[in-house]
Amino acid sequence: MNIIKVKDYEEMSQKACSLLLDVVENERKPVLGLATGSTPEGLYRNLIEKYEQHEVTFEDTTTFNLDEYVGLAKDDPNSYRYFMNEKLFKHINIQDENTHVPSGVAEDPKQECKDYEQLIQEADRIDIQILGLGLNGHIGFNEPGTSFSSRTHVVELDESTRNANARFFDSIDDVPTQAITMGIETIMESKSIILLVSGANKAEPLARLVHGEVSEDFPASILQTHGNVTIIADEAARTKIDL
Numbered sequence: 001m002n003i004i005k006v007k008d009y010e011e012m013s014q015k016a017c018s019l020l021l022d023v024v025e026n027e028r029k030p031v032l033g034l035a036t037g038s039t040p041e042g043l044y045r046n047l048i049e050k051y052e053q054h055e056v057t058f059e060d061t062t063t064f065n066l067d068e069y070v071g072l073a074k075d076d077p078n079s080y081r082y083f084m085n086e087k088l089f090k091h092i093n094i095q096d097e098n099t100h101v102p103s104g105v106a107e108d109p110k111q112e113c114k115d116y117e118q119l120i121q122e123a124d125r126i127d128i129q130i131l132g133l134g135l136n137g138h139i140g141f142n143e144p145g146t147s148f149s150s151r152t153h154v155v156e157l158d159e160s161t162r163n164a165n166a167r168f169f170d171s172i173d174d175v176p177t178q179a180i181t182m183g184i185e186t187i188m189e190s191k192s193i194i195l196l197v198s199g200a201n202k203a204e205p206l207a208r209l210v211h212g213e214v215s216e217d218f219p220a221s222i223l224q225t226h227g228n229v230t231i232i233a234d235e236a237a238r239t240k241i242d243l
C-alpha cells in the first residue's frame with residue numbers, strides 16, 4: 001500500500017482530487033467508485049472547483065456509489081443519493097443516467113442488489129474507487145464479520161455505525177437499521193483504490209488497517225492484499241502508524 005502523508009483535511013482533499021482527475025482525463029470512458037460520509041466532501045468541493053474553472057469535463061464519466069440506506073428515498077436529505085446530488089452531481093456536467101446509487105426504496109432490496117451488481121459488471125471495471133474508513137473498520141457498509149467474497153448485499157448496520165452516523169439525523173431512532181452496500185469482493189475488483197483518512201478518531205482504525213492482521217473482523221484490512229491501494233492520511237490520523 002502506498003501511503004501519501006498530507007498535513008490536513010484540505011491537503012488530503014486536493015491530493016485525492018488530482019488523483020481522480022488523472023483518471024477522468026486519461027480514460028476514454030472513466031468509471032469512478034464514489035463514497036459518502038464527511039471524509040470525501042472536500043474532494044467533491046475540489047472537483048466542482050476544477051469543473052467550474054473548465055479544467056475537466058465529466059460528460060463521459062460513469063459513477064457507482066458504494067452504498068445506500070434501506071428505507072430512504074432519493075429526495076430524503078439523509079439518503080446517499082441526495083447527498084451525491086447536492087454535494088457533486090448537480091454542480092458538474094455528468095449525465096444523470098451515468099450516476100448510480102443503489103435504491104433504498106426498491107420493493108425487493110435483494111433484487112436491487114443483484115441489479116446493481118449486474119450494472120457494475122456491465123461497466124466492466126471501476127477505474128478508481130474512493131473509500132472512507134468506518135471506526136470499526138467498515139468499508140462501504142461492510143461491517144465486521146462480512147465475508148471477503150461478498151458482492152452487493154443488504155446489511156444490518158452495527159449499533160456503533162448507527163451511533164457514528166446519528167449526527168446527520170434528528171435522533172438515533174431515525175437512523176436506518178439496514179443498508180445496501182457494494183460487497184468486499186466487488187470493491188476489491190476496482191483497478192485502483194484511494195482510501196481517505198482524516199482526523200484523530202481515525203488514528204486507531206488506520207493503525208489496525210496498516211499493521212493488523214488481514215481478517216474479516218476488520219473489513220478494511222483486506223486492502224493490504226490489493227495491488228493498487230493509495231492511502232491519503234492527514235497528520236492527525238497518522239499518530240498511531242509507524243511509517
Ligand SMILES: N[C@@H]1[C@@H](O)[C@H](O)[C@@H](COP(=O)(O)O)O[C@@H]1O
Nearest residue numbers: 036037038039132133134140141
Ligand atoms: N457508509 C459510510 C462509509 O462509506 C464511510 O466511509 C464511513 C466513514 O464516514 P465518515 O467519512 O463520515 O467518517 O461511514 C459511513 O457509514
